[in-house]
Amino acid sequence: MKRVRLDRWASQLQPPRNPRLQVQRCALSHETTSLPRRRETQQQRQYITQTQWQCQRRTVSSKRKASTATALQEDGDEVDPETPKHSRPHKSTSGPPPLYAPSHRTAARSAKVAALHARLSLPPKLPLQTLARCLVDPSADPRPDYNNSPFAILGQDLLGYHTTEHLTCHYPRLPMSVLFAAQYAFVGEATLGSIRAEWGVEVVAAPGVEVDAGLLQLKRQVPGNSIVEGTGRRVKDMPGVRALGARLGGGRRNAEWNYRRGVSSRVVFDDEFGDLIGGEPYAGAQLSTSASEDGGAVEADEADGTTSTLPDLPQSPDDTEATTVSDASASFVRAVAGALYLHAGAAATKTFHRDHILSRQLDLHTMFNFTHPTRDLSRLCAREGFEPPVARLISETGRLSRTPVFVVGVYSGDNLLGEAAGASLNEGRVRAAAAALRSWYLYSPSKGEIVLPSDVEGMAAGKGKVWKPQVIDVGEIVT
Amino acid sequence: MPLQALRTVAKSQQSRNEVHTPASTISPPSNNALSAFLKHQLPAFAAQNPSIEISVSPRPGRHPVIKGQYINGREKAICVRNMEATEVTKKAELLKTASGEKLRRDRKPVKSFNESVRGVWSPFHGRQYKI
Secondary structure, eight states, rough: OOOOOGGGHHHHHOOOOOOOOOOOTTTTTTOSEEEESSOHHHHHHHHHHHHTTTTOOOOSOOOOOOOSTOOOOOTTTTTTTSSSSOOOOOOOSSSSSESSSSOOOHHHOHHHHHHHHHHTTTTTTTTTHHHHTTBBBBTTTOTTTSSSSHHHHHHHHHHHHHHHHHHHHHHHHHOOOHHHHHHHHHHHHHHHHHHHHHHTTTTTOOOOOTTTSSSSOOOOOOOOOOOOOOOOOOBGTTTTTTTTOOOOOOOOSSTTTTTTOOOHHHHHHHHHTTTOOSSSSOOTOOOOSHHHTTTTSSSSSOSSSOOOOOOOOOOOOSSSOOOHHHHHHHHHHHHHHHHHHHHHHHHHHHHHHHHHTTTTTTGGGSEEEESHHHHHHHHHHHHHTOOOOEEEEEEEEEETSSSSSEEEEEEEEEEEEEEEEEESSHHOOOOOOHHHHHHHHHHOOOOOGEEEEEEHHOOOOTSOOOOOOOOOOOOOOOO | OOOOOOOOOOOOOGGGOOOOOEEEOOOSSSHHHHIIIIIIHHHHHHHHHTEEEEOOOOOOSOEEEEEETTSSSSSSEEETTTOOHHHHHHHHHHHHHSSOOOOOOOOOOOSSOOOOOSOOOTSSSSSSOOO
């Protein structure tokens, strides 16, 4: 894989122009007036959040203490209480942009960040400041120059790429649905969330400049089952809460959550797990206009004429939507991978992926859920030109007892394709057919034959392996 | 749909014994030996173990304590009252090498996620006994 040059990403990577001009402000000051251009759903959500956490809200005057007092030493000259709140940094030319997360200067002194850097054995090329920026979720600071979203987009693609090439080269016959599920098991949100916990990265209660830079900064979503104060109703029962299934769907047609989508359309339109691409498009994303012409798109109805860019990006965490710890953890781990690629190169990213993702245990044979294994097996034998499969009883015990065991084998001619035991003759036959299919799908070439594309491409001369053509299967059995 | 897939999560193969110690809290006292430890031995200890986060916090009027906080959520605390600096270093090493799990005897030599290679015993396979 060709390495992206650092200066192409420079605007997002480099710290703000003049760090001396940074102004820290308290991100928890809710008493200021709201922005004029705020969307309706966000207003309602904000209302719910405020009523929910009313007692826990703090004003600017009340001090919050960081969890480790030693790591955070505030600079007196950096704090300027006279700065107007909610100043739009990219549009207003008067004041410096406000900070919603710990500054990179406190990040360099944070014991948590340094310990995390050492614990993950990251290369010294990756600076502590970048690692601290990886810990800032877009919900804590929506500006892409300050949060981890540019790194996370790159890291998601990198982790997905390395996982896919590992799976497809090692198991070339894996069916598409199992491949999607295996991708999810390796680099899905749930796994990355547990990786974050195993790394020892803790999550803030509420984001802000004053907390330790080594904590994962996010605005927590209010649990749907919690009771809104004074109403006696649950958060998810309140009016105005968006339905869970209403996701954007990346501009594809029929993006409702319950719309039936085939595997082929998942390959083309959806993400690497076969899920709908959800959430807001990232800043500067090219939104498709063809879908809006057809009239089938969910969004881009109100935004007439401005479909190429997003109309108004949120500039402060008051405008962002809260997120879950699992999603924020996933974006953090992905951002570390992306930042590692930008700072230390492709080889370091591959090592990172091998150490932290591929080292995890996944039993692929437990992920198959056959509905008609005997039918699939006979179709397979017909396709491959084998003799039609025949189930034969190998042995049995206790046929008239309460717990009979039948060992059934599925044979194609003289070849035993699969063998399994069952409590009835039919169960043994079905299990044997499923075992035969599993062993077909989980075929893996010998180790010497497997050469990953990333072993060859982009490596220095003499370091990369010699490319060997990899097995490409005809495809799974379609019945 | 002929074949569906079951979603799972890949499990970490790191056993509990290899869990890092992310944080270690040391509370300084008025004791001379401990202030010597904080001045001379603790920087060296921190330099040797960069993956451990160390924080020092005052505990006025109470006995000095070293606490190890582990990734599995447990905490181990050792009171270091009246200890020499070298003894405190030994206690810090003890916390460092501990896994955070409760101390218990391992009765089985090998732990594994994999199911047994031999599987459930079957009367029809392997060596057939003739009576």
